[in-house]
Every structure is written in structure tokens, then in C-alpha cells.
Amino acid sequence: MSLSSVSAAEYNFTSSNITDDFQSVIDNDTDDKLVINLDDGDYSLDQINVSRNATIQGKSRNTKIVGTGNDILFNITSNNVKIINLTITGFDTAIQSNNGDLRIDGNNITTNGICIDIRSVGNDLKGIIIKNNVIVSSIANYNRGAIYISAPDNSHIIISVSLIGNNIWGNSSSDSNGVRIRGAGCSNNITFTNNNITGTYGGIYLYGASSNNTNISFINNNITGESRYGVSFDASSSNNSWFQFSNNKIIGSYGGVVLSVAISSNTNISLTNNNIIGIPNGVHLFSYSSKNTNISFNNNNITGISNKGIQLSSYSSNNTNISFINNNITGTDYGVDLYVYKNSKSQVIFTKNNITGGLYGVYVYSFEGNISGVSFLNNNITSYYGDGFYFGYFESPDRIIPIASINISNFTINYNSIFATNGIGLNFAGLYSKCRVNVTVKYNHINALIGVNITGFNLNSSFDYNWWGVNDITGKTLGVNTSNHFILNVTNLTSLDDLHLGDIVGFAFLVLNTSMNNDGVEYLPYFVVNGTYNGQTFVVDNFSNFTGAWVVSNVGDNVFVATLDSQDVGFTFSGSKLDINSTISVDDVHVGTIAVISGQLDNYAGNGSDLLNVTVDGNIYDDVVINSTGGWNLTYLTNRTGNITVTVNYLGNDNYTAFTNTTSFDVLKNSTNSTIDVSGDFKVDENITISGILADVNSDPINNVQITVTVGNESFNVTTNSSGVWSLVYAPLHGGEFLILVNWAGNDNYTGFTNITSFNVTKLDSNSSIVIPVDIKVNETVLISGVLSDENNNTISGAILEVIVGGESFNVTTDSVGVWSLNYTSEHSGVFNLSLIYQGDSRYDGFTENKTFNVSKLATTSSIVIPSNVKVGKSITVSGVLTSGGKPLANTSVLVIVDGKTYKVTT
The missing domain is CATH 2.60.40.10 (Immunoglobulins)
Incomplete structure (x- = not known):
């Protein structure tokens, strides 16, 4: 196990610190990393030797370091150095280094000589990043620049540099480059991204001959060379791959872009979406005596202000896939100058370009060599003063033995627009006398004084299927006969x-x-x-x-x-005149309404002043206007029913023949109906007003017509007034529901109708008085009577009533004044219930009325006969006669009580 630690020292300086303070820290600090922070302010410093890894950074660009006007500020002899956020003036050179791993970021540098001078002494210059700086140099040496990076020739070191987001200006009155990099015999990897670079001499000059140049990129830069090239890159005798120019604006007063990759192996070189302006030439690509693979120019605007738009020098080479696609190429003399002779293999294609030249749109040049493998497809090629294509040949004046023949073959010019209105579309007259041309020229638009001049050179070339600007091509196609042309x-x-x-x-x-x-x-x-x-x-x-x-x-x-x-x-x-007719469109309508009659003339076009005649039911309308698209219309107020004939007649004009067309439509009767108004609570014999309004379908009243109103089974004729109103007074004779039917048969203009409704009539209430005598005795015959009347006290005659007395039912009938009567004899005494029942009839509601009355018993008496000699123990007969009103009562039980003992006897 091993342990390691990294120490870092950080120093904060102010404008009071002097050169010795900086140098002392750099020389004496022993930490692994060193950071010197400079506060804002004005520093007066001399040369500082940076011999170790260090970061020297200002708080902002207000950290200003001013020199005496000579010498170098930072002399860097170590890797891993960073110079950040400083404003440096008053030196010949701000930063000089002989090492890589150098970062210069966010500085504002103005010097008399080279601002940033990086020179290898045999070591690699890798990891160099120059970013977001403002760099201004007054150097007046075209072999140097505001930024100068170099290595000893053929040292085979690696140079890897990125310039990003800088504003760089070589501003001497002359001979001042923006950037110059010399890496001959090295391995170069260089990137320019988002920079603004200007030199009073040249913008950027790269010298990388005899090198391995890989990943050279120019992306989103504005580059200007005010008296020489915009960008010049000499990468000849090298292995070159992955060169990229994208989205740049490059201006050069002695060439926009000069790219020399001759005698090299060149792979994947692309120029895309650039705007390149050069004097005299826009772009010159030297790729002769090389193996060229995948070289492309796409979507560029390239202008050569005083000579050539593009010069491609790719002769004596092996060319695979060199393409120019969708470019705008302009040269005041030559649009494209093409040197593609003596190639062992050639695959050069121009597609969908706009190529413009003053003298020649395309100049094809041969120096003692054959030309083949070239295609121009779908381009616009213009020459203002001379020829669209010009084929030229040059032979060395030192040649002793003449060349036997020169051939142009596998050369295709198809689908192009070639304009040379002051010259020849395709001019082969500049070729060697023994040159033989086999080209394919098809489907082109060639507008020139002479379409083609191939006199004396044609060897089975094809010039068919072109448009030559005129039909008669006599004198237009010199030296060739065409089989077909447009x-x-x-x-x-x-x-x-x-x-x-x-x-x-x-x-x-x-x-x-x-x-x-x-x-x-x-x-x-x-x-x-x-x-x-x-x-x-x-x-x-x-x-x-x-x-x-x-x-x-x-x-x-x-x-x-x-x-x-x-x-x-x-x-x-x-x-000829057009045979036309017209539709007639009209719908059936009801009488009294407007019929809209219209039509459309087929395939008609006019100015709106043409007329036609329309006859409707014998009425002629001769001023019906036909509109500009053939439509017409007419309104007709109908006044009768039935089938109406419409005839359309057109007399024709300069463009159209006459016609007559007929149709018809039906005018229908208006439908009708009537309201029926009857409302209220009605009684029998009451006068009822029944009314309504007769109207048509449009609610317009119909006056002075007779309609039939049927109420129940009775029919009445009524007549409508001026407002369509009718009415009827009707008195119902009985109660119940009455049906009202209103009917009209119609007339010439109106259909008939039947409408039905109903109303109810209530029967009259009825009642009767009941008169019963008083003090009625058993077996006495009495007269019970009354008067039957309605609710209006009108007597009701001829009515049958039921009288129930003591359970017995009797029918009585009222006389002419409503009186009814009953003679009744009671057979016993007591309370008698009397019910008077009237069932009613069609006019009257019935009723039941109840009453009671008393029948008194008859007074009785009896004689008593008792024998005169009554003896004890001897039976006797007691007798008598029971009478009532002097009349004997037979079969009547009588109780006889003798000495407290009761005896029941019967008379």
C-alpha cells in the first residue's frame, strides 16, 4: 500500500506586488500546484519566467498588466500553465512558451510583436487551448502573426492546438497575419472554432508540408486577409485526413482559401456551408500528383472577384469521389477552372451548382494529358462574355516528339442549363489538333450563339436530346450531327x-x-x-x-x-359555339306565395349582360339576367292553383347556341283549419257561444266563407267575417258531453278541413217539497203530496217519483205544475219513515229525500158485565164489548185482572 497527497498553494496579489514577488513565488514554492490570483488594478511588471506548473489569473479583465514596451511578459518553460483573465499591454510579446498543456483563456492582449509565441524546441506541443481572448498585434512580419506556433521542421512532434472564441487581429499597416502555424514534418491536429481573425496581410497561414495532418477543422469562423489570403494551408507531401471547413466566412484579397495538398494522400476533405470571397480566386485546391478520396464542396458560396471562383488542380492523380454539390460558384473570369488531366483514376462530379464566369463558366484544361471521369449534372452554368464550357490544351514548348493523340472520354454533361449568349455553349476549339473527344451531352438547356463547336475532335460523342435555344439548329452544332433534339x-x-x-x-x-x-x-x-x-x-x-x-x-x-x-x-x-342548355329549378308552392325559379347554363361564361326569356303560366319575362357564371333567377307570385308551365328561351350569342327548355311545377291549395273556442261551466238550457277563427297555413284569416258547425246531432251553417271569425249560440237541452264538429269543404284556393272538440253540460239540480198531514190515526187514509222543481224553482211535470212509506213503495207522477200526491192508510200506529226518490232524467239530476211521521192508535173502551149473584166458590162469567169509536173490535186480546189474577181473553 502506498499513500499520496497533492498539495496546492494559492497566493493573492494586488497591484502593489512587483515582478520579484511573482518570480519568488514561482521559484521557491514547492507545492504540487500553484495558483496566483491577481486582484483588479494596474500592475507594472517585467518579464516573469514560469518554469513550473502554475495558474496566473486575474479577478477580471480589469487586472491590467503594463510593460515598458519591450521584451516578454510571461516566458513559459513548463507544462500545465494557465494564463487567465488578464489585460496585457506594453510588451513585444505577452506570452512566450516552448511547452504544451498551455491554456490561455479570457485575456485581452495588445503587443508590438507576436502576442502569443509558442515554439517547440523538439518537444510535443499538445493540449494547447487559446480561448475567448482579444488579441491585437502590430507585428509587421508576414512570416509571423498575432499568434505564432511553430516547431522545428521534420521534428515529427505532435502539435495539437485549439483556438476557440477569440478575436484576433494582426493590425500592422502591412505584412501582419492573424494566425501563423508552422508544423512541417510534424503531426498536426488544429481546430479553429467561433473565432474572428483578421490580418492586414493574411488571415490564417498554416504550413504543414511533409506532415501527418489529421483533424484540421475550421468551424464558424470569420477570417479576413486584407492584402493576401483568407486561409492558406500548405499540407503538400503529406498524409492528410479529416479536413473540415464548415460555416465560415472567409475573405482574402489574394485568394479566399488556398489549400495545397499536392503530392499527398488526401482523405475526407470537406468544405460545407462556407461563404468564401477571394481576390483573384475564391478557392484554389492543389491536389495534383496525389491520391484523393472523398473531397467534397457542399452548399458553399464561393466568389473569385477578379479571376476564378474555384480552381481544382487535381491532375496526375488517383481521384475517387471529388464532388461539388449545391454550391454557388462565381468568378469574374472563370467560374470553375478544372485541371484533371493525366489521372490514373478520376471520379469528379459537379451536381446542382450555380456556376458563373465572365469569360468561361467552366474551363477544362489539359497539359499533354487525357481527361476522363468527369460529370456535370443538373448545374446552372453561365458565361457572360464567352463560353459555357471551354476545353483548352497546352503543350510544352520544350517537347521534341509531338504527342500522338489526346483523348477526352467518360466526360458527361447532362441535365444542365448552359447560358453563353455571347459565346459558345460547349467549345472544344482550344484542344490539341490530334485530340479525340468522346463526351455525352444530353438533356441540357443550351442557350448560346453557337451551341457546340467540336469540329475536328468528335469521336462518337452524343449530343442528342438537348434544347439548343432555337428550333433550327443549323449552324448551332458545329462538328456533330444530332439525331434528336427538342x-x-x-x-x-x-x-x-x-x-x-x-x-x-x-x-x-x-x-x-x-x-x-x-x-x-x-x-x-x-x-x-x-x-x-x-x-x-x-x-x-x-x-x-x-x-x-x-x-x-x-x-x-x-x-x-x-x-x-x-x-x-x-x-x-x-x-365553335357551345351547345348549351339550362337547368330549371322550381319547387312546388302554395297559392299566393312566391315561387323562386332559377337555373344554371352549362359551361357558360359571360360578363353579366346577357339576357334570356322566361315564360311562367303565359306571363313573359324578357329581362332575366344571366350572371357571369351562367346562373339566373326569377321570382313569381302565384295566383292560382294547378300545374304551371315554365319555358326558358335563350336566343344565343357569339359564343353560345340558342335553346328552349320547359318544365312545370304545381301550385297547391293552402291548407286550412279553424280554432274552436268553447269554455266554461255549462248547464242545460244555458246559451253557449261557440266560436273560432278560420285561417290558412300561414295563419292568414279566410273571410266570407260558410262553414258547418255540428253540435251533437244538430248542424248549423255559419259565415266567417273579415277577420275569419265565426260564432254560434247554442242552448243544450240535456246534460252530458257534446261533440262539436267544424267542417269546411274548401274552395279553389284552400283545402277543406274537419276539426273536432267537445264540451260538457251539467244537468239541473232538482228537489221536491213533501207535505204530510198531522194527527194521523191508524186506518185513517191521508194525502201525502209535494211539488217537484229544479234549481231555478221551475216545476217539473210528468216526472215519476218513488215514494216509500213504512217499507211500501208507491210510484207517483207530477202533474203539469209539478205536483205529485199519494193517499196512504196506515194499518198500525207508530213512526213511519217516508223516502221520496227521484232518479232524474236527461235534464235533471235525481235526489232522495227522507222524512218521518207518526200514526196514533185509536181510542178504545169496553163494557163490563158482572153477574149479580156471585157466590163464593161458584164460577162466574165476566163479559163485555170492546169498541173503538163505537165500533166493536173483534179478535182483540184483552187482559182481565180479577182480584189480582190476570186472565187473557179474545174478543
């Missing part, structure tokens, strides 16, 4: 026979001169054909294969005029 021609795709106004016709405008069809136009680059059809402008383009469909809009001549580049063509076809 011409501007108005070619109908649909029949032109028996056309009428409004018919649809189809046309193609770009067709092959032989077949007169448009096969293959889909492969042409995008462009448009401008034209007019009957005076109206239109365009057709690739998206429709230069075809379109039009509506026949004129009777007589329909005229096409089409224009493309220098070619104009016309075409006329005939159209």
Missing part, C-alpha cells in the same frame, strides 16, 4: 376536331424534332416556356413536362404564341 412547338395532345367553346384541349410545347412527342422532357433542367393563349399569359415548365390544358375560349380562332430563348412559335385552332 424543339419549341405547339403540339396538340387531344383532338382538335369539332371543338366547342368550353371544351378542354391539351398541348405540349417542347417535343422531339423527329417524333413530335415530348418523351424525355422530364430529364431536362428546370426552365419555363412563356406564352399567351388568346391574349392571356401563361407558363409551362418541367413539373408538367411542358404541357398544359386550356379551355376553348373563342368562337373561331384560338391563338397560341409561345416563346423560349430565341424561338417564337404560334399556333391557331378553331372553336
